[in-house]
Structures are given as structure tokens and as C-alpha cells.
Amino acid sequence: MDAALVADDVRRTYGDTVALDGVSLSVDEGEVFGLIGPNGAGKTTLVRALTGTTDAEGTVRVLGEEPTKVDTQRVGLLPQSFTPPERLTARELVDYYAGLYEEARDSDGVLADVGLGDAGDTWYENLSGGQQRRVCVATALVNDPDVLFLDEPTTGIDPAGRRALWALLEDLADTGTTVFLTSHSMDEVERLADRVGLLNDGRLVAVGSPGDLVAEHGGETRLVVRTDAGTDALVDAGFVVEADAETLTFHDVDPRDIGRAVEALERAGVDYDSLTWKQPGLEEVYLRLTGETFEGMRPAETPAATPEASR
Ligand SMILES: Nc1ncnc2c1ncn2[C@@H]1O[C@H](COP(=O)(O)OP(=O)(O)OP(=O)(O)O)[C@@H](O)[C@H]1O
Structure with missing residues (x-):
């Protein structure tokens, strides 16, 4: 099976802070990879290095290409913090992101997938925090990506909404989407991830299936x-x-x-x-x-x- 994502000896420092200290990993096409680790471990920095939104030393490949050269149509990204343009309804916001791609899914369909089928006409700023996060997830799905990066996707989403999103992500994984997910929710990662990487102080200290990691x-x-x-x-x-x-x-x-x-x-x-x-x-x-x-x-x-x- 081909690797959808490869990181080889990736390093990133911010001044004296070593955010990534030689991270190497490979994620297969269609795999769900969960990245866990304490606050400040380097998870977001690794997502940013893999998506080309920050510079890093070492080698990074997404679908065989450098992250800044890969076809954006094939990659979806839900960043940890997301500040959308103001004065848009949920549908207009998803439409806005749809307009960035040559081919995009129907916005109402994507909103329905994230459990917001009735909220298309609601101003984004009038949605609850958890509903806003779901709209953000919708913007990452609108181009029907082959590789989906989700940085703490369910933060602020209520338990029923989390389970609905998990089911959606499981469906995406079943259809072959590669998912790279960071989370502080161990039950989320245990349920969704084929393999888990534990990052601590910028180093990947363990990688394996949830079952193997627990056994070991x-x-x-x-x-x-x-x-x-x-x-x-x-x-x-x-x-x-x-x-x-x-x-x-x-x-x-x-x-x-x-x-x-x-x-x-x-x-x-x-x-x-x-x-x-x-x-x-x-x-x-x-x-x-x-x-x-x-x-x-x-x-x-x-x-x-x-x-x-x-x-
Ligand atoms: N733009 C930046 N400028 C300076 N330091 C940064 C920057 N981004 C990250 N860092 C530092 O790099 C380290 C790793 O941060 P990162 O956000 O990758 O951690 P994280 O594992 O995602 O944390 P969290 O779980 O809190 O989201 C931290 O010490 C952080 O302060």
C-alpha cells in the first residue's frame, strides 16, 4: 500500500523552543492516524508541517508531493483555531470554501453530514460554539478530500454531536479517505484510529494500534x-x-x-x-x-x- 503521508526527521524550532525534534512517521492511504500528546507537545506544529502551513526541516510528503505542491483539491484541513470571515450564514461560509475548489460538494449536503442540515440560514456568529466547530468541519469536507487533517475536531462539541461526527469520519475512512487527527480525547482516538502516535516534547515516543499500545x-x-x-x-x-x-x-x-x-x-x-x-x-x-x-x-x-x- 502506498504512503499517503510521510515525515522523515522533521524538525521545527521557534526561537529556543524545540517544537518538533526529529519526527518520522508514515501513514498509509486509507488509514486513520491519531496523534495524541500533552499541551505543547508539537501536534499542531506537525499538522502545520504536513500541510505546508509552516516551514520545517526534514522531508515531508503528502500523496507523494511536497505539501505546498500537492493538489489542494485532494487535501482538507481543519485547523485548531479557525477565524472565518464575518457576517456569513453557515451555508454562505461553506459556499465560500466550496468556491476555492474546481469541484466541490453541495454545501447543504455537507452541512447535513455534520448534523447542521437545518442551520444553513443561521449567521455563523449566532451558532453555539459546538455548532460553529461543526461548520468548520464542513468547510474541511467540502472538496471531498483524499487526505483530511483534523486538528482537535470535536473540541467544544457535545457528546451526541461528537458521536455523530465520529460516525461520519468512520464512513469517510471506509470509503478510503486518509485521516490525520489530533485529539486530547482518548476515547475518540481509541475508537477512530487504526494507529496512534504519542508525541511528547516534540518526539514521537510510541506508535502502534490502540490495542498494541495498550498491551505493551x-x-x-x-x-x-x-x-x-x-x-x-x-x-x-x-x-x-x-x-x-x-x-x-x-x-x-x-x-x-x-x-x-x-x-x-x-x-x-x-x-x-x-x-x-x-x-x-x-x-x-x-x-x-x-x-x-x-x-x-x-x-x-x-x-x-x-x-x-x-x-
Ligand atoms: N507560532 C509559534 N511561535 C512560537 N512558538 C510556537 C508557535 N507555535 C507553536 N509554538 C510552540 O511550539 C510548541 C509546540 O506547540 P504546538 O501548538 O505544536 O503544541 P500542541 O501539541 O499542538 O499543543 P496543544 O495540545 O496545546 O494544542 C509549544 O511550546 C508552543 O509554544
């Missing part, structure tokens, strides 16, 4: 028990158990072992408010690889009860 970096499954009990009565439980003031955490619990863990709690006479089995996802991968912490990964405040300790 996500960590263990856990059973979290909301209780103020300690681990003393659980030394024979057959699990590694840690306690803090409000929870007991059973580490590395296979779903088939949940019943055994519950029996151990009952044997130990532990009163608890709730039990939650937690499976790692892309969020855990993100937090682990960017060095941030989250609740379930804090060091235990009391010593762990381990199967070994009970021997």
Missing part, C-alpha cells in the same frame, strides 16, 4: 474496592493488594478471578461500598509514557499484601 504500555488490570479496610486480613488472599485511605487495589486481576477476589474479601470480613474492575486503555498508555500520574498509580500508603508475603 497500558499496565495491568485492577480491582478497586472502595473501603477503609487495610490489607492485614488479606495476606492469604492470593493477590497483590495495596491499600490507601479509601480503597483496596487488587493488582493484575483477570476477569475470571473477580469472584475469587470477592470471596477473599468476604473471608476477611471486609465491608466495602463498591467494586470496580479496571482495564487499562489508551489513557493509561498516555499517562505512563508522558510521566504523568493518575489515581490508581499512586504509590500505596500502606505496605502491600502479597501472595509471597503470606508464605
Whole structure:
């Protein structure tokens, strides 16, 4: 399969700030690639380098061409911040973008695709923030692009609208559109992306399918028990158990072992408010690889009860 996008050792600095520090990646035609990473990691700069809207060192190819030479008809871009011309209705705005291309889709049809079929006559500035963002998505789709860049497309869009846009993007991917998406929403990326790249401090620190990344970096499954009990009565439980003031955490619990863990709690006479089995996802991968912490990964405040300790 041919590569729709190639970046080879791409670097971009702004003064002393290194925004991209030697990024190399390749995205196949028809692939959905999700780029994640903390604020300031370089995601927008990479989108800009790939679309030729900023200069960068290294090699960039879009559909085999330099980004500034590729046929604009074949590329759609939804930038992170978008300031459209004022005093236009939603339809006029999409028409305006349609007029930039030799061939364009019908504006009402594109507005219907983004869930705004009834809003064509509404002034853009009178739409809600989420509706405005959907109009912006429509402007990126109007030329029916082969490659679509979306920089945080669903920011500000309500949950139902997000799901509708996800379905639209899935349909586009099914028809062979290559999608390069940045997002802070792990569920969005996990659902849409064939492969995910994690950018941290301008470097691509992991690339793979969501499933492979979770298997490699996500960590263990856990059973979290909301209780103020300690681990003393659980030394024979057959699990590694840690306690803090409000929870007991059973580490590395296979779903088939949940019943055994519950029996151990009952044997130990532990009163608890709730039990939650937690499976790692892309969020855990993100937090682990960017060095941030989250609740379930804090060091235990009391010593762990381990199967070994009970021997
Ligand atoms: N035009 C610019 N001038 C100066 N510095 C810039 C410029 N654009 C980006 N930067 C810097 O480059 C770094 C990467 O920024 P970038 O916007 O690419 O990050 P990001 O991953 O998209 O962040 P966010 O998730 O907050 O959108 C940041 O330190 C940012 O301050």
C-alpha cells in the first residue's frame, strides 16, 4: 500500500523552543492516524508541517508531493483555531470554501453530514460554539478530500454531536479517505484510529494500534474496592493488594478471578461500598509514557499484601 503521508526527521524550532525534534512517521492511504500528546507537545506544529502551513526541516510528503505542491483539491484541513470571515450564514461560509475548489460538494449536503442540515440560514456568529466547530468541519469536507487533517475536531462539541461526527469520519475512512487527527480525547482516538502516535516534547515516543499500545504500555488490570479496610486480613488472599485511605487495589486481576477476589474479601470480613474492575486503555498508555500520574498509580500508603508475603 502506498504512503499517503510521510515525515522523515522533521524538525521545527521557534526561537529556543524545540517544537518538533526529529519526527518520522508514515501513514498509509486509507488509514486513520491519531496523534495524541500533552499541551505543547508539537501536534499542531506537525499538522502545520504536513500541510505546508509552516516551514520545517526534514522531508515531508503528502500523496507523494511536497505539501505546498500537492493538489489542494485532494487535501482538507481543519485547523485548531479557525477565524472565518464575518457576517456569513453557515451555508454562505461553506459556499465560500466550496468556491476555492474546481469541484466541490453541495454545501447543504455537507452541512447535513455534520448534523447542521437545518442551520444553513443561521449567521455563523449566532451558532453555539459546538455548532460553529461543526461548520468548520464542513468547510474541511467540502472538496471531498483524499487526505483530511483534523486538528482537535470535536473540541467544544457535545457528546451526541461528537458521536455523530465520529460516525461520519468512520464512513469517510471506509470509503478510503486518509485521516490525520489530533485529539486530547482518548476515547475518540481509541475508537477512530487504526494507529496512534504519542508525541511528547516534540518526539514521537510510541506508535502502534490502540490495542498494541495498550498491551505493551497500558499496565495491568485492577480491582478497586472502595473501603477503609487495610490489607492485614488479606495476606492469604492470593493477590497483590495495596491499600490507601479509601480503597483496596487488587493488582493484575483477570476477569475470571473477580469472584475469587470477592470471596477473599468476604473471608476477611471486609465491608466495602463498591467494586470496580479496571482495564487499562489508551489513557493509561498516555499517562505512563508522558510521566504523568493518575489515581490508581499512586504509590500505596500502606505496605502491600502479597501472595509471597503470606508464605
Ligand atoms: N507560532 C509559534 N511561535 C512560537 N512558538 C510556537 C508557535 N507555535 C507553536 N509554538 C510552540 O511550539 C510548541 C509546540 O506547540 P504546538 O501548538 O505544536 O503544541 P500542541 O501539541 O499542538 O499543543 P496543544 O495540545 O496545546 O494544542 C509549544 O511550546 C508552543 O509554544
